[in-house]
């Protein structure tokens with residue numbers, strides 16, 4: 123089995139070629155022009171992660187929404203579930219940028235934090 | 241009419257205006273004023289809630305509001321004055337600014353130096369001349385972004401996005417995460433216009449199809465968009481008969497480019513470069529009007545806010561200095577010419593006493609090239625794309641080698657032997 127992963131760590135966007143064994147394990151990894159690409163592609167193959175950014179309802183600010191984010195990436199397949207999970211959340215100011223709104227968000231070890239002051 | 245004065249007046253409180261005001265202040269300008277038409281500082285960053293900003297500047301990936309907040313916090317620690325919800329209606333060549341807000345009414349602000357930091361706006365459907373009806377449901381991607389991220393409305397349930405610029409890609413993900421569907425992203429170029437990272441994380445992650453060398457040829461629907469017809473295009477971007485395809489949707493988002501907003505500048509007599517649509521500037525980012533400087537997206541459209549901040553700091557520094565010294569000028573000016581495969585270079589003219597940071601874009605993608613800056617400095621690049629701005633700094637040491645009255649910046653493609661060497 124083969125797989126190509128585009129490294130997105132820097133704008134060079136290397137095509138990293140993965141040769142996979144019977145259990146999907148990586149046999150070889152080529153095409154990355156630097157070591158960061160190796161780490162990225164391996165991670166992207168085994169456990170892809172993304173930072174979630176979305177908004178929650180907010181009271182006490184000049185806008186009806188507060189932008190929020192996870193402070194660390196979470197498993198990619200949890201993104202939709204994570205957006206659902208905050209759809210009913212409503213926060214009230216004052217809130218400071220970086221303030222933790224939900225600790226250990228969905229058990230990911232990542233916190234949901236405010237992206238700006240409210 | 242209320243009459244005010246300022247050492248440095250900055251028009252626009254987005255990332256460029258914030259950074260310019262801060263350095264003007266640091267430079268020693270006594271009274272620095274930011275004039276912003278919105279009800280808060282931060283500009284477009286406030287609606288760019290996704291992350292990926294600040295990798296160069298802060299060595300971490302911030303969201304747009306986080307990047308803005310850091311600069312807003314810095315401004316708050318100074319005595320920089322901020323006028324919010326204030327619209328500038330006129331700038332004169334003598335650096336008088338006419339502005340209006342509901343608290344003060346009309347104001348006349350005399351400034352020793354002015355920094356233009358008005359940013360840009362989106363190209364609209366009119367600029368594209370897409371045939372068809374005129375139903376509701378056609379939005380520029382940035383407008384949709386504002387509705388969703390600031391005001392809390394989802395503009396539709398089923399969208400087609402025309403243009404694969406970064407805002408369009410980001411909005412494809414945002415729509416999907418909010419439970420709407422994105423049927424397709426349609427791009428006239430043979431490659432995605434936005435960053436590869438956004439193609440991967442915004443389209444591929446959600447299995448959203450990207451149609452290259454294609455465009456929307458008709459919009460359908462009476463009151464609301466009901467669908468669009470897309471088609472493949474030939475080399476000259478004309479639709480190819482027989483490739484038409486109807487896609488049902490209630491929303492069409494346009495992510496088809498940004499135009500620097502220079503109505504105020506041209507009114508004041510600022511000369512504009514037809515390629516960048518922004519002012520023609522020298523190495524201090526001063527326009528042809530003495531004491532009027534420009535930076536950020538009003539000067540040329542950037543892809544990284546980090547570069548905007550850097551450029552704006554330069555403009556702010558020179559504007560602050562100009563306000564203190566009034567009317568400095570350099571003796572020798574050298575024209576900068578965009579040569580082979582270079583679409584434009586900013587600044588357009590340079591003096592030889594200060595280090596100069598050149599920002600440039602190429603015309604076509606290429607690999608294994610050298611960017612040659614007038615024989616003063618050459619920088620090797622493994623891959624270049626029109627969507628990725630390049631910046632190269634030359635030092636006064638290097639500038640000593642300038643002989644004529646112009647330098648040409650060009651791309652030289654390396655031969656295979658040279659690549660291996």
Ligand code: SF4
Pocket residue numbers: 129130131132133134135136153154155156157158159160
């Ligand atoms: S492998 Fe290295 S050089 Fe290639 S895209 Fe990734 S980070 Fe950039």
